[in-house]
Amino acid sequence: MINKQLLKKRFNNHAKTYDAYADVQKSMANQLIDQLSSNFFNQEIAILEIGCGTGYLTQLLCEKFPKATITAVDLSSGMIEVAKKKVMEDRVSFICGDIEEISIERRYDLIISNATFQWFNSLHTTIKKLYKQLKPTGSLLFSTFGNRTFEELHLCYSHAKQKLGLFSNSSPGQSFFSLEGLSQICEQALVPLREHPFKLSKMEKLEVQYFPTVQAFFTSIKKIGASNSNEENYCQRPSFFRELINLYENDYRNENGIKVTYHCLIFNVTKTNQ
Template identity: 45%
Template sequence: MIDKQLVQKRFSERASTYDQFASVQKTMANELMRRIAVLPKTILEIGCGTGYLTEKLRQAFPEASITAVDIAEGMIAVAKARLGGSDIVWRCGDIEAMGIEERYDLIISNATFQWLNEAERTITRLFSSLNEGGQLLFSTFGAQTFHELHTSFQASLQQHRITEALRIGPTFPTLVEWLACCERATNTVVFGNETFIVEHFPSVRDFFLSLRHIGATNSTTGRYCQRPSVFKTLVREYEERFSEDGAICATYHCLFFDITR
């Protein structure tokens, strides 16, 4: 279960450093733009963050009215500063809790749906908010995201003879699981595919710092391990197992979904 208050707090705190470290998210946003198949007059963007995708939408569809939503006030503030005195409608709130009164030609969301607690219900609501012929387009992260980290953590637990079901960060659904969720939610054909992006960092510490700078540290409820000895072993295992040319690898499992009403 995602702690939404913690998500809100962490992303607000890291709004000023997000763009500098969110290269994968920018790549995913660019890919979403390539997949837009409608000429929208009305757009709803969910999880607008610092406005990177919002700016591209405004440039591509200058005549469209855009409503941009984000849970974090700090992100909204940076996005507003980025886009100046535009006529974009900004809404700060949790899309799972807020009402959607209008209908849209395009509903789009980049690297946000991994923070949903009730994805199927939310996708049903969004799909019903599309105009006929409208497009719901989103990206998120899949089950193999940071598999290096999770593998190293499990190896560390084994070495410390810890049998309790502990975790480090959230776990994400697979492509097949997301497709099934979307099809149940919309009762229509859903197109989805996956790709992998590998980033490299000088050390595991630098990898963790990059996550902190974008606010993407653990925001789930439940038990997780905080023992320093376990993390020391995790770092050693990570560096021994997943290093290339003096840098450690971190894999993003990127999923893309396209649903037309």
């Protein structure tokens, strides 16, 4: 379970450093833009962006859709303040709130979200809620992280526990869905809505980054406010972290540095007329 108050606090605290460390999130945003239908580009469409953060994707949407009106929502007021300084157009409005809690009054041609769905506590319910707010032939397009994200860290964490004789069920962060697992959630959420048929397309991609040290990797996570916000405990013993770092250094360092894998999932759900 995600602690939304803790999540909000962390994003507020790191809004000003987010852009300097969010290379993978920016890459995912660019991939989302590549998935968009060119039929929309010169149309006066309505767009809802969920988890706008510091406005990187919002800027791309403004460039791609010069006639669109955009509603950008984020949990963090600090992130929105940074975004407002980047995007100063009357056709863009910002809302600070939790999309899982707030009501959506209007319908949209496009609902888009980058690297945000992993923070939802009720993914099934939220996907259904968003899909209902699409106009006929509208699209719900989102990216999120998959189960192989930080796979090196998870393996080292598990091995460190074994080596030190720790048998808790703790983990170093969130557990993400596989492509197949998230597909099943989408199907389960949308199949009952038979009056609104849909087409689902999906893709996945692994991105690898390298850091000079394990600590630099941990710092990069902290600087974007994405530290563990689960309401679960994880091992914080100094001896444990020394063992974890030693294992990571030994197993996943090469000439480029410390290897970190990001598993990016992209889903596109489109309402159809059939």
